[in-house]
Amino acid sequence: MRGLRVLRTPAVLSAAVCALLSAGGTPAYAHTALRTASPGPGAEVGPDTRVVALTFGTLLKGTVPKVSVAGPDGEPVPVGEPVVVPGSTVCAAVTGLPDGVGTLTYTVLAADGDAQTHHYEFQVTKSAKAAPVPTACRGRELPGPPVQQASGLLERRGTAVAGASAATAVLAAAVGVLAVRRRRRGRGAAVGGDDLTG
Structure with missing residues (x-):
């Protein structure tokens, strides 16, 4: 079984993003950098997780990031069509997270028009709780997974x-x-x- 190779805590991710934003001559992609996520990089969540959420700095108006999830064997996990909500948060329904190391991949369009694809891993364990649903995603009608x-x-x-x-x-x-x-x-x-x- 492959190990979890990710940033271990969201704090590390936030610190890295903040350092990038504070640097002089902030590049265009910094505005679309991932700020928070659920499940986040290195997080341990239960298989009953029903929503994945990504919050970015600023999304290019009118664009919707692509989001996909794969199980430990690389097989795709059904993910619904992503929905952008106020605050540059992207919410998507998910179902059937298999036990093991999952990989979340997202593609976002930067302000300069370049498509940027990134991914991170998280752990799915039966004994863990479902990933928390961010306030921005709660109570919203999200397209169901195919x-x-x-x-x-x-x-x-x-x-x-x-x-x-x-x-x-x-x-x-x-x-x-x-x-x-x-x-x-x-x-x-x-x-x-x-x-x-x-």
Whole structure:
């Protein structure tokens, strides 16, 4: 099982961001730097976590960061469409966090138009509590996570059933055509016999 390789506390992340912001000639991406997150880098949360939230310095107006989550095996975890709320906070519904080290990846558009992608890891443990939902995200209607795996399975089953039905229909039609041809041949032979003996 791979280890957790992240900044261990949000305080370290905040200190790093503050140092960057206080430096002279603040670059454009500093405004879109991640300030707080839930679950945050290195956090230990329960599998019943239902919301992931990211708060940035300032988001480019009209843009919505992309957010994705992967389990310890790299398999994607269903995440709903992110919603930007006042305060440059992005909220997204999530479900089915598997035990182990999870990875949250986000892509944000900086003020200069450059897309910046970053990621961090957190730990999912059954004995831990769900990640806290920030005040900005509480009581909001968030799009539910997609059910791609389930729908894909249903689609495959539906396709298989449809394919089987079509094959059965074709087979039945072929049998019907053969039966009609045999009947016609039988009738033709009978008529020919009468002519010969007539």
